[in-house]
Amino acid sequence: MTSATLESPGAVAVPAPPASLLTVRSLRKRYRSGDKVLEVLRGVDFDLAPGEFVSVIGQSGSGKSTLLHLMGLLDGADAGSVHLAGRRIDDLPGRDRDRLRNTDIGMVFQAYHLLPELTALENVLAPLMVRHGLWAWCRERSEARRQATDLLKRFGLGERLHHKPRQLSGGEMQRVAIARALVGGPRLLLADEPTGNLDAESGGGILDVLAALNRSEGLSIVLVTHDASIARRADRIVRLVAGRVETA
Amino acid sequence: MYKLLLCWRYLRTRWIALASVISVTLGVATMIVVNAVMAGFSHEMQTRIHGILSDLVFESHSLSGFQDPAWHMEEIRRAAGDDVVGMTPTVAVPAMLNYQVRGQWITRQVMLIGIDEATHAGVSDFGRYLQHPANRGQLSFELREGGYDTVDSQAGGEEPTRPALEGAGWPHRRMRVERERLWREKLEADRATDPAGGDRASGGGEPVRSVDRQVDAVLAATDAAAREAAVEPPARPADPFRQARPAEQGTRMDPAKEQFTGAVPGIGLASFRDASGTDRFLVLPGDDVKVTFPTAGTPPKAISDTFTVVDFYESKMSEYDSNFVFVPIATLQKMRGMIDPQSGLASVNSIQIKLRSGADLDVVRDRLRKAFPADLYAVATWKDKQGPLLAAVDMEMAVLNILLFLIIAVAGFGILAIFFMIVVEKTRDIGILKSLGARAAGIAGIFLGYGLFLGLVGAGAGLALGLAIAANINRIRAGVEWCTGQRVFDPSIYYFFKIPTIIDPLTVGWIVAGAVGIAVASSVLPALRAARLQPVEALRHD
Numbered sequence: 001m002t003s004a005t006l007e008s009p010g011a012v013a014v015p016a017p018p019a020s021l022l023t024v025r026s027l028r029k030r031y032r033s034g035d036k037v038l039e040v041l042r043g044v045d046f047d048l049a050p051g052e053f054v055s056v057i058g059q060s061g062s063g064k065s066t067l068l069h070l071m072g073l074l075d076g077a078d079a080g081s082v083h084l085a086g087r088r089i090d091d092l093p094g095r096d097r098d099r100l101r102n103t104d105i106g107m108v109f110q111a112y113h114l115l116p117e118l119t120a121l122e123n124v125l126a127p128l129m130v131r132h133g134l135w136a137w138c139r140e141r142s143e144a145r146r147q148a149t150d151l152l153k154r155f156g157l158g159e160r161l162h163h164k165p166r167q168l169s170g171g172e173m174q175r176v177a178i179a180r181a182l183v184g185g186p187r188l189l190l191a192d193e194p195t196g197n198l199d200a201e202s203g204g205g206i207l208d209v210l211a212a213l214n215r216s217e218g219l220s221i222v223l224v225t226h227d228a229s230i231a232r233r234a235d236r237i238v239r240l241v242a243g244r245v246e247t248a
Numbered sequence: 249m250y251k252l253l254l255c256w257r258y259l260r261t262r263w264i265a266l267a268s269v270i271s272v273t274l275g276v277a278t279m280i281v282v283n284a285v286m287a288g289f290s291h292e293m294q295t296r297i298h299g300i301l302s303d304l305v306f307e308s309h310s311l312s313g314f315q316d317p318a319w320h321m322e323e324i325r326r327a328a329g330d331d332v333v334g335m336t337p338t339v340a341v342p343a344m345l346n347y348q349v350r351g352q353w354i355t356r357q358v359m360l361i362g363i364d365e366a367t368h369a370g371v372s373d374f375g376r377y378l379q380h381p382a383n384r385g386q387l388s389f390e391l392r393e394g395g396y397d398t399v400d401s402q403a404g405g406e407e408p409t410r411p412a413l414e415g416a417g418w419p420h421r422r423m424r425v426e427r428e429r430l431w432r433e434k435l436e437a438d439r440a441t442d443p444a445g446g447d448r449a450s451g452g453g454e455p456v457r458s459v460d461r462q463v464d465a466v467l468a469a470t471d472a473a474a475r476e477a478a479v480e481p482p483a484r485p486a487d488p489f490r491q492a493r494p495a496e497q498g499t500r501m502d503p504a505k506e507q508f509t510g511a512v513p514g515i516g517l518a519s520f521r522d523a524s525g526t527d528r529f530l531v532l533p534g535d536d537v538k539v540t541f542p543t544a545g546t547p548p549k550a551i552s553d554t555f556t557v558v559d560f561y562e563s564k565m566s567e568y569d570s571n572f573v574f575v576p577i578a579t580l581q582k583m584r585g586m587i588d589p590q591s592g593l594a595s596v597n598s599i600q601i602k603l604r605s606g607a608d609l610d611v612v613r614d615r616l617r618k619a620f621p622a623d624l625y626a627v628a629t630w631k632d633k634q635g636p637l638l639a640a641v642d643m644e645m646a647v648l649n650i651l652l653f654l655i656i657a658v659a660g661f662g663i664l665a666i667f668f669m670i671v672v673e674k675t676r677d678i679g680i681l682k683s684l685g686a687r688a689a690g691i692a693g694i695f696l697g698y699g700l701f702l703g704l705v706g707a708g709a710g711l712a713l714g715l716a717i718a719a720n721i722n723r724i725r726a727g728v729e730w731c732t733g734q735r736v737f738d739p740s741i742y743y744f745f746k747i748p749t750i751i752d753p754l755t756v757g758w759i760v761a762g763a764v765g766i767a768v769a770s771s772v773l774p775a776l777r778a779a780r781l782q783p784v785e786a787l788r789h790d
Contacts, residue, residue: 074683074783095687102685113680113787117257127684129250137249180684 020083021220022048022071022188027080029066040066042243043080048188051218053211055231058240064224065192067240071222072107072190073097085187102131106181110193112173114165120176121161124148127184144183151179155209171202178209182219189213189221195230207233250681251690255697258670259705265698268666269706271659272763276710277717279652279759280751284718286645287755288748293641296565299373300572301630302336303609306616307598308625311341312544313586317596324601327619328612334602336367339580341597343541345517345573349530356517358573360541362580362596365389371602374574376402378512379413379560380533389510389576391534391558392417402564412529421534421556425504508536509579511555515562516570533557539573544584544595553583653762660766663702667695667774678778679786692779699771703764711760718749 024046030039040063048054058064069075071082073089082090089100101107114123128144129137137144152161155175165173174194181189191210195203211233213219223234231237239246259266306324308314317337325332339362346355365387369375375384379396382388396413415423518531531537535557542548555575562569577596581587586595603612609629616627631638671678678691717724725736725747737747 069784072683074787098682098685098687100685101683107683109787113676113683115254115677115680117254117261117677122253126250126681129253130681130684130686130690132249134249134252 019049020047021050021052021085022046022222023081023083023086024067024071025081025083027067027070027082028078029063029070029075030078040243041070041077041080044240044243044245046071046238046245048220048222050187050220051214052236053214053221053223053234055223055225055234055237056240057225057228057231057237059226062240063243064226064240068107068190068192068222068224071188072105073101074107102127103184104187106184106186106189108174108177108181108189108191108194110196112165112170112177112197114173114176114180116165119162119164120152120157120168120172121145121148123165123176124152124179124183127180131184148179148183151183152176155179169202170198171205174198174202174206175209178206178213182213187220189219191221191223193225194223195225195227203230250686251693251697254677254694255701258674258694258698259701262670265663265666265670265702266705268659268662269702269709269767271662272656272703272706272767273710273713275652275656275659276707276759276763277714278655279649280711280714280756281717281721281749282648282652283645283755283759284714284749284751285721285747286641286648287750287752290638290641290645291750292748293565294638295373296563296568297634297637298630299377300563300565300568301633302334302371302600303603303607304601304613304616304627304629305598305633306601306620306625306627308596309623311542311548311597312546313339313595313597314624315588315591315595316593317599320599323619324599324616327615328601328603329615331603331607331612332601333604334367334370336364336371336600337577337596337598338363338368338600339577339584339586339595339597341541341580341584343539343573345513345537345539347518347531347535347537354530356570358513358517358539359571360539360580361572361574362577363574364577368600371600374561377561377563379410379515379562380417383559387512387559389512389558391421391507391510391556394419396533396559402562410527410529412527412532416533418534420532421507422504424534503536507556507558508554509556509575510558511537511539512559512561512574513537513557514569514572515560516566517573518557518560531557533559539575541580541584544586551583656763656766659706659763660770663699663767663770664773667699667771668777670698671695671774671778674778675781675786678781679783679788682781682783682786688779691781692775695771695775695778696768699768699775700764702771703767706767707760707763710763711756714756715751718751721749722746 024044027041027044027046028039029041030037032038040061044063044067046067056064056067066075070077070090073082073092077090080090081088084100084104089097092100114120115126118126125144125148128140128148132140132144149158149161152158152175155178157172157175157179160168160172160176165176168176174197178189178194189210194210195206198206207230210221210223214221214235221234223231225231306320314320321335321337324335341360343358343360344355345358346353348354363374369387375387378384378387379401380392381395381397381401382392384401394415394417396410396416398410398413400409513531515527519527519529521527536554537557538552538554540550540552543551561572561574578594581594581596587593588595603609609631613627613629613632620627681691728734728736
């Protein structure tokens with residue numbers, strides 16, 4: 001369906017094929033620490049079809065989280081391109097990148113990254129609050145609350161709506177984080193080691209949720225993990241080795 | 249929306265930030281109280297100054313003054329137009345006031361002011377500052393038959409702080425004359441029986457005290473009779489000229505029934521206030537004083553005359569109350585030789601002018617300056633006359649405000665430091681919000697809004713505290729004095745019985761706006777720092 005290729009030096013960004021939701025070409029990223037330069041991504045090509053569930057696997061330091069951050073527009077690449085539904089998104093102005101993060105891309109992190117001052121429901125509502133201005137929010141508030149409440153109930157958190165993150169277990173926090181990533185109706189879900197802080201049972205539950213979302217709603221998912229057994233839950237595995245992609 | 253929600257949550261969960269606004273609160277409250285008290289003092293002082301000085305003062309550079317005040321007043325009315333509603337001529341000369349207390353002569357340097365008793369109160373608040381209620385209605389240089397206020401009419405209150413004024417006026421004068429008569433008779437009797445003893449008596453020592461006791465005993469016996477007599481006014485001579493200057497008529501004046509020309513000295517010249525707030529008088533209405541002043545000729549010669557104190561003037565401005573002595577203008581003009589023997593025209597030093605309410609004093613002053621030669625006449629508003637004093641008070645207020653505003657500025661640095669700490673603490677939250685699509689401006693808005701909230705809370709609390717203190721400052725003063733036993737506000741220094749306060753809404757508005765502005769300005773740098781954070785770096789922050 002889609003293919004991940006080895007680095008092709010000198011490759012030029014090409015328009016994404018119509019079948020591809022996410023297209024990454026020749027992506028490079030390096031970090032500088034004093035005089036030292038660490039090249040984390042050395043020209044990554046990657047494609048994700050609509051409705052596909054792909055795992056990116058690699059050892060620690062292989063660059064998989066960096067790749068996810070670049071795809072999620074949380075960071076800028078040194079070279080290469082990222083296309084979403086045929087539109088190049090990595091060179092967009094900051095304001096457009098912010099809007100894309102809010103509307104098209106949902107992200108889930110290993111450390112959950114919930115806002116500690118807000119309740120579970122408010123955390124899920126946060127992307128919608130960011131999207132709407134004050135007056136628009138006043139109009140949309142009821143519908144947004146209903147939507148967020150339904151999502152949390154669907155993930156078994158109907159009794160936890162008004163609990164703060166510190167009152168939730170790790171698995172519950174991650175389910176809240178997934179609900180938050182989904183509430184804005186994204187086309188793409190990027191999950192960075194979502195089970196990394198969870199026990200096997202809770203982690204399995206989270207993977208079940210992701211798999212169910214992919215199956216039932218056709219949500220495109222990129223899951224980053226270092227665990228091969230978790231990676232196998234995906235349709236396809238992409239192996240990242242020393243900043244380059246190998247097909248599994 | 250998320251900005252408001254997070255602001256509110258941060259306010260509720262970060263009490264340390266609220267602690268930082270306590271200094272804003274205290275700064276705002278202090279500024280409001282200080283401005284209210286300073287404005288109160290300033291207003292009180294301006295009222296006093298304006299109370300004695302008319303709106304405009306038209307005066308001669310020369311002590312001899314200018315002739316024909318009636319013509320001058322016509323010219324002034326012509327130049328100033330309808331703005332003039334009242335005018336009165338005055339003569340002011342430096343003089344020496346002398347009076348005797350227990351055989352000791354006390355001399356004070358004063359400004360002797362001749363006023364027209366019929367019109368003077370019409371151009372200023374002069375009448376309000378007198379101690380006899382009838383004089384406050386219409387001044388008379390005739391000594392009154394008692395009835396002087398024993399309570400400070402301007403300060404209010406129930407407790408008499410001037411018990412000595414109870415018997416002032418004709419009763420006091422008759423008592424004094426009687427005492428002097430008895431004293432003389434006793435001395436003469438002692439001399440007749442024992443010439444040596446009489447000498448000792450006049451020289452002081454035990455015999456004097458013995459005579460004193462005898463006089464007191466006789467006075468005690470006559471006291472009741474004297475008080476009874478005081479109810480009925482004494483027979484007055486029909487001839488007013490004789491009344492004014494009885495000694496000149498060649499007849500022997502009876503001081504128990506007649507008075508010299510009336511004089512109204514400032515209360516500070518005749519009394520002092522003790523620590524308990526009671527006024528103690530060295531001279532009372534009914535006593536005679538001697539005044540020495542220069543004639544109008546060239547070179548001036550010093551002349552002296554005796555006046556009878558008929559009231560006291562109390563503007564509560566010690567500069568005036570310890571300096572001014574008011575006498576009838578006609579008498580002063582005559583004594584100084586300011587009446588032209590050929591034309592009969594009198595000279596005056598100055599003309600006090602009252603303008604209609606709302607008239608622009610400076611405009612009228614400038615019109616008069618144009619109409620009269622500047623080398624002969626000076627025209628000044630009451631504010632011009634006290635310019636340095638008023639300017640000093642304004643300067644004092646400005647400096648105090650700057651210093652106090654620095655307190656709020658220091659509070660601003662406190663907010664800045666705490667906000668930086670909060671931004672560091674909330675770095676990961678900022679990363680999360682950015683990963684959810686929050687814009688940099690939105691992130692900055694959280695912290696600017698936070699600063700605005702803190703500023704409003706701090707300034708609002710300071711506003712409430714400041715207004716409460718200003719409204720109850722005299723109760724607070726009384727409470728502090730009761731607790732500490734120390735007098736915080738000494739009326740003998742300020743001549744006010746209450747601390748005056750005036751709340752100026754505009755000033756309060758500026759103070760509150762300034763404090764809120766400082767709080768918001770202090771949050772700008774931390775807000776910018778938060779807005780510039782890279783999402784990935786923020787998410788990685790521990």
